Amino acid sequence: MTLASQQQSISAENNHSNIRIATINLFNFIEPPLAFYDFENIYSHGQWQKKCQWFGELLNQYHPDIVGFQEVFSPEPLKQLTAQQGLTHFAIVDSATLVSDYIYQSPVVALASRFPILDVHAIEPEAHLVAAMGLSSQFSFSRKVLRATVDIPQIGACDCYVVHFKSKRPGLALEPHPLGLTLSAPPTLALHSETKLLTEQALGRWASTMQRGAEAALLFHAILARRQSRRYPVILMGDFNDSLSMGALDALTLEGEHLHSKDIKAAGLGHLSDAARLAVFAQYRLQDAYELFVAANMPDNLVHSREHRAATHYYGPKGSVLDYILLSNEFDASDSRSLAQVVDYQTCDRHLVRPEYERDAYSTDHAPVWVELALRR
Template identity: 30%
Template structure:
């Protein structure tokens, strides 16, 4: 049976040695860079997937060197662009022959109107709301791919995203102008980061609506969404489609614009209750996600691919030196787990 696999991989600032990434960060030494390339190559070989979405990528050359170190450079097409100063990027790799058309980095859609005028009745707040965001913090990448087998399989839109982090927005300048807010900058900065992340999710949902509404287009969204599976921002992206939990149910037969979560699919069939891709202050969270349209949902009338399994590579989160004994001490190669999802080609009878 033909299989199709995807993975999302946060590279934790993959940049060439001596080159600046964030202005507040020290560039990698040659030894640190070589260790990072070795570890990245190790993970690439372990994954064995068809399509990989990357986050925190600064240098396309560095990613190519990681694929070369893994002996996989000739087997994949890499889509990446050099990051401008202070602006980290996302990227993608797909097996040779899978990429179709020209990939593009998405801009904020013109329909993104984040304004709420003064309420006209007692049930609405009196205050007006207005959010002005002009760019994604990290523009999503959209590519069209086609599985190598079977030949009749439909094309798939793949979106790689990296939404705004939970880290508080820096309010240093604002605090200088308004000293009274200085004791509260962390709370205010966290609120602003949440607003930006939700705004970016809404913008991406608009793009997804255009791809999915009244179509049979298969779509996969993957990346570091910087929030949990059932968070407001993640469910804004998924639109919380129904999952079928018992035989007599008709849930999930149709979901025109909804996206299903690989984490939810795995949890419904697993005895394990721990799934995480990130640890911060000893709190384990799932920030990295692979979401997919009804063409990949087991109980959909429009199913073309069936969910097989999800795997999370997160051992390195407990071992700062990764898996290579030659790694540079105290260097964590990535602070995110790597998520892999496998599908079987198994169309629903109505789509055969």
């Protein structure tokens, strides 16, 4: 029997006990009469009902067991909506910021689960690492990272992280930047409007990239430290606002094969054989669920599948993959110690590529990502 056939067989036999994970950017999920960012941004009652109905139908169709949400302004309606779909356990570690009256900004992340949540924690960057990276002492995650430890049947405690990394929006001159950067010119030089705008764009985009990269590296450290102490499997999901193939997010998928030999020796690991060293690093590795799915189910089409991967967000006609689910080695079919494997992966993009106004007008500008895991016997 081929590897692909084995995966399909496992999926069919254990479908009743398979675990389904999803990440969903809710795109300004705020209950009227509250407004997002501006006093004019208020849903009517009918618009709000359509938005909630769209997400309710999505959850009912894909039936996820654990969902990470981004862009949450109104957590209570979301908690009620998910409970109606059997996701009766809910976690949140922050709240949106009230600007004035009924206007809010800075939406947060949340997690809903069909399984019990054992612990909830907000990840904070460690001050000494922030200083070592040369960042401002005022540095913080642009959105607080949520870690919920979920008790998954036949797997046990699993650390689920939900993120919404800094966007690419170059808002350097428009809002306080988490890196503590501000834009100014020499007092003797009055910048022309076009010069100022281009400067803001150039510096703002790079500042956002630095912020996103710092968030990824500091979060990776937190995941590694937790992994070392508890050994729980890891699921990291959310809106990464960048491609994993770009340098800013390199830290999240760092692996032993790409470390310099001098660094390995300096760390006291030079005595290990190549196989032993890779086994040590593998327990800390995070892998893209899509890559794991293709490798386990369509190994001969790996290159083709990468080239034709569905986008999760569009800026005009250009599509990008910004939403991810990363998994630890417990979910890697090629690892002899794995507990489960990825048997399905879907990008729920109908509302982006074939939208119908009546159905999709108040949905989201991202494509939710859905992954199915089959327990290994």
